[in-house]
Amino acid sequence: MAALSTSSALDMSVRIGSALLKNPIIAASGCYNRGAEYSRVTDISQYGAITLKSVTRQPRLGNEMPRTMSTPAGMLNAIGLQGPGIEYFLKADAPALAHVPTAVIASVAGFTVEEFAYVAERMDGIPNVVALELDVSCPNVDREGECFAAQPSSIAAVVAAVKKRARLPVIAKLMPNVSDLKPIAKAAQEAGADALSLINAVRGIAIDVKNALPLLANVTGGLTGPAIRPIAVHAVWEVASAVTIPLIGMGGIETGRDALEFLFAGAGAVAIGTANFRRPDVHMEVLAGIVAEMRGRGCERVTSLTGLANPRFAGSRSVEAAVARPKTHLEGAHE
Amino acid sequence: MAALSTSSALDMSVRIGSALLKNPIIAASGCYNRGAEYSRVTDISQYGAITLKSVTRQPRLGNEMPRTMSTPAGMLNAIGLQGPGIEYFLKADAPALAHVPTAVIASVAGFTVEEFAYVAERMDGIPNVVALELDVSCPNVDREGECFAAQPSSIAAVVAAVKKRARLPVIAKLMPNVSDLKPIAKAAQEAGADALSLINAVRGIAIDVKNALPLLANVTGGLTGPAIRPIAVHAVWEVASAVTIPLIGMGGIETGRDALEFLFAGAGAVAIGTANFRRPDVHMEVLAGIVAEMRGRGCERVTSLTGLANPRFAGSRSVEAAVARPKTHLEGAHE
C-alpha cells in the first residue's frame, strides 16, 4: 500500500460547506490580521485559507495593556476584540482582501444575536471571502455575560439567525470552557452550521507577583499555544462523535505531527494561531508533514486521514476518500 | 515596612477547617503515594501536609498502559485510580502513616454518594490523618457518567453525605471542565465543605500519530503541570469571589513565584503534584520562595498573602492577619 501514490499527485483539498480549500491548513482568527504582515516574511499562499480577526458591528478599542503574556509552552492574551467595526472594515479593509493569495474566512463577533446576523449579512460579496466563522465566545449581553458558546440554545440562536441572512457557509467556533461540548456542537449543527471550529482559547489568569496584580489589564485572558493541545485534541475527539459536519481543529499546532493528531481525532482541517508568532513558515512545515504522512500511508486524499484514530468518528469522509481508509489502523483502538 | 519582620519568626501555619498545617505547602493527591518513596530523596517533613492517592471502596487495578505521556510543559495521565480499596488500605497502608513526618490528608474517591460516605467514615481515626479530600471528579455511576464535580447538586450530595458520617474536616476537590465553577463551589460550601481544592487535572487527549491510535490506553487523560497553571489560577480567582472557606490552589506549581500566584489570587494553601516528578525538593524551594516574599513585604503571617491581587476575594484571612494586609497592593487592580 505504501507505494500506491508516491508518484501520483495528492489531493489536499477539503470542503467546508460549499467552500473548497486547496489544502486543510488555515490561519486562525486573531493571529493573522488580514495577512499583509505575514506576506512580508512567508508565502501565505500556501495556507488553504486565512481567517480574519473577528469583526464586530461597532468599532472597538479593545482592552488596556498588558494584553499578552508568555506562559509555559503557551501565551495568554486579552486583546478585547480591538477592531474597526463592520462599516469601516468594509470601506478600508475589505477591498484589499482581493489581493490575498488564498481563500479568506471572515470572522464575526457580537454581543447580541442581531449583531451577529447583521455583521454576517454585510460580509456578503467580499472578494475572496469563502466562509464566515462565528466567534461565539464573547459574553452574551442579553444573558448576563454568559458566552453564546456555553449553552446549546444560545449558540443555536446565533447560528440560525446568521444562516437566515448570510449566503456564505457558516462555521461556529466553540470554546472549551464547558463540561460537555457534544450537546453544544449538536445544537450548532441542527441550527444549520456548515462546520465547527474548535477550540477557541482556554480561560486563564496570570498574576504579577511583584506587584500583586493580575498581569493582564483585563484580568482574564485566553490561553493558547502547545500547552493547550491535549485539551483541543480532546475537544475534537469528543465532538467528532457527535456531529457529521466538518471540524476545523486548532490549539497548539506547531508541526505536521501535531496537525495529524487533530485530523486523526476527527478534524477535516486544522488552524494554526499562536505558532505563527514563533515560526511564520509553520504552515508550510505542517503541510509538508501531512504530505509526508500521506505518502508514507499511501493515501491520495487528505480527507482520508480524518478520524483514523477515533472509532466513534461520526462524520463522513468525502466519498472518494472512503476507499483509502486503512481499516487496520483502527485495530487495537482502545475504547 | 520591609524591615518589620526580617528578624522575627514568621507564622507559616494555615487552617483547613479544624486542621492546622505547619505551612501551606501540600503534596497533591496521586503524586506522592504515601510519602515513603519521596522520603528516600528529600525531606518530606517540610511539606505542611501530604495528600494520599485517592482510595476507593473496592480495590481497583486501574487502566491499561500507557498511562502517562509527556506534553508541552506538562503531562497527561490516566492511572484509573489503581488502588487497594479501603479494607486493604486500612490493614496494609494506614498503620505506616503514623511514621509520616508531617500531616496527612486522606483522599477519597467513589462512584456513588454512598461509596464516598462509606470510605470517608472508615478513614476516621487513622494516625496523622487531619483531613479528608473528596476526589469528586470520577464519573458518577448513578448519573450516566457525568462527574460529581460537574453539577452543584451532585457535589452537594456527596459533601453532605460525607459530612454526616465523617469527623475530619472535608475538602471538596473541583475540576476545571465546567463553564462556571462558582455555583459548584458555593454548593459545596453550603453542603458543609470545610475547604475546596482546585484544580484537578484538565481533560486531554494525545494521539500516537505513527499508529493512528490514542496514546493513552484510556484515550482521555488528565493534563497537569505548568501548562495548566493559568487555567488553575483562573479557577482560584473565580472561586475566591464566591465562597468564604479556604481554597487549596494547585496546577503547575514549580516555584515560590508560582505558588504566590495562587495565594494572591485567593488560595489559603497550595498543592504541588507533577513538579515533584521533576524536582523532589520542589516543596522546599516553594516554601523558601514564599518566605522570601513575606520578608520582602514585611508580613509575618502567610495568611496575609491570600487574595492580595484579587479585589473580589470573599474569604476571611485569619483575624491576626488582617492588619498585615497592605492595602496599597490593591490599588490599581483592574476589575
Next chain:
Amino acid sequence: MRDERIARDARAAQYVALDVPGTFSVRLPLGIWTARDGEFSVLFQEWGDRTRRLAHLPIGEPLSCIGPLGNQFSAPSEGQRATIVAGGLGVAAFWLLARDLKAARAHTTIVLGARSKLSIVGRDELAALGFDIDICTDDGSEGFHGSVVDRVRSRPPSDVLYGCGPPGMLRALCRYANEAGVECQISMEENFGCSLGTCWGCVVPVRRGCPQGTGYPKAPREIRDYDFARVCADGTVFRASDVLWLH
C-alpha cells in the same frame, strides 16, 4: 550574531525577533545594539524563560531571527543639537543612532543612567564611537546622583531628545519634553505576541489623529478618546507629543 542582511539594514531603534530554541514560546524581541562587518549584537539580561534559555545556548548555535523590524528614529535637522537619554538596557537603541549622528556630525550629547555604577552598560561601545558619556546613577555611585531626566533638566536645552528606557523614565522624559516644547522621540517596549503587527497585543494609547494610530472611527458608546498604535509595527519610535500616559 552573524547575519549580513540584518547587520547592513539595521537602523537606529530597530529590533530583531528571535526564536529561542526549545519548548514553545513566542519570539523574543531584542533591540539591535551594534551592527558592523556582517555581525550585530544584542544586550540583554535574564528576565525570564526566553532570555534565560538564550543566555544558556551553546555558542555557535544557529538561531532563527526576523528583522530588522520596526520604524526608526528620524535624524535631527541640520545644526540641531541632539541629546540621547538612555536608561538601563534602553541604551541598546542608541549605538546605531550615535553612529549615524557622528557620521552626520550632529552636535550630540549622551546621558546614560543606571541603578548604580556596576549596572552601567554600553558605555565603552559608545565611548569608542568618540562620545563623552554623561553618567547618572540612582544611588550616586558614579556621575550625576539622580535620574537621567533630572540630568537632562539640569543641562542646557537640546533641540531634539531621543529616549529609551523603563516606562517610568520615558514618561518623565515625555512630560519634560512636552512641557518644555522640545521635540522628543522615544523608543517603547511592550510584551509582544507576534512582533509583526498582526495580533494587536502590543498597543500604546496615542492621541487621535496620530498617523501611527489605527485611524478607525470612535465607537458610539466608547468613552476613551484616544487611538491605539502597535509598538511592534507602528513603532517602536513615537513622538512624545503623540503618546498618552494613562497611569
Next chain:
Amino acid sequence: MRDERIARDARAAQYVALDVPGTFSVRLPLGIWTARDGEFSVLFQEWGDRTRRLAHLPIGEPLSCIGPLGNQFSAPSEGQRATIVAGGLGVAAFWLLARDLKAARAHTTIVLGARSKLSIVGRDELAALGFDIDICTDDGSEGFHGSVVDRVRSRPPSDVLYGCGPPGMLRALCRYANEAGVECQISMEENFGCSLGTCWGCVVPVRRGCPQGTGYPKAPREIRDYDFARVCADGTVFRASDVLWLH
C-alpha cells in the same frame, strides 16, 4: 557524566532519572551504560523533546540526576551458562552485567541486534571487556540475518537469558524462554512519570502472586486476573515467567 556515588553504586540494569534543563518536563529515565572512575555514561537517541534537549546541552552543564534507581539482574549460579540478548539501545543495560559476569568468570555469550550494520551500538565497549559479540541485523547487513531471538533459538541453549530491548523482542524472548523452560530475566521500559514508584504510571501486568506485584486483593467485579507491578520501582528487571503480555 561525573558522579562518584552513582558510578560506584550502579548495578546491572539500573537507571538514572535526569532533570533536563529548560521548560517543564518530568525526569528522563536513561539506563546506566558504563560506570568507572567516578564517571558513568548513558546511551540515547533523540526520541523527542527531552532527549533532544539533552543532546543539545552545552558540554559541562551541571545536571540534576537521581539514581541509581531500580532493581538489578541477579547473577547466575556458579557454573551456569549465561546469554545476554540485547536489541538496539537495550544494550545499555548490559555493560555492568557483562563486567560482573566477566569478574565472576561466568560462561557468557552476548547476542547484539540492530536494524542494520550502521545502527549497532555498544559493540566496542563490550568487546573491550573481552567478549566476542554475536551480531544480528534485521537486514542482514552484518552477522546473523534475523532477530536476536531467532539467533538465540539457533544457538545451543543457555541456563539463563538476560534480555533488554524493544517490547516486541522482549515478548518473543519471554515466549521462547517460557516454552523452553529456560530462566530469563528482562529489563523493561515504559513511559515514566515520577520514576520513584509513586504515580503508578509505569505498570506492567504480572501474574498474581508475583512478589513484585501490588499484592492487593482482586475486586469483586474485576474480570482481569493479574496484578500490576511498577517498572520504575519494582523493576526494571522481571522474570519472564512473571510478565504477562496482553497484546
